[in-house]
């Protein structure tokens with residue numbers, strides 16, 4: 001499942017046109033930050049599973 005600092009691609013792009021998001025919080029809810037416009041969305045784990053198409057692990 002998602003971990004902090006993973007970058008995910010969503011099936012539907014954000015209205016700004018970006019489809020890549022940085023995971024900024026994990027837990028019961030997930031916070032994803034749009035990498036193009038910086039908008040943050042809060043999703044529960046079911047919504048995340050449905051929305052995410054691809055996960056890129058981004059460990060540093």
Ligand SMILES: [Zn+2]
Pocket residue numbers: 014015016017018034035036037038039
């Ligand atoms: Zn955006």
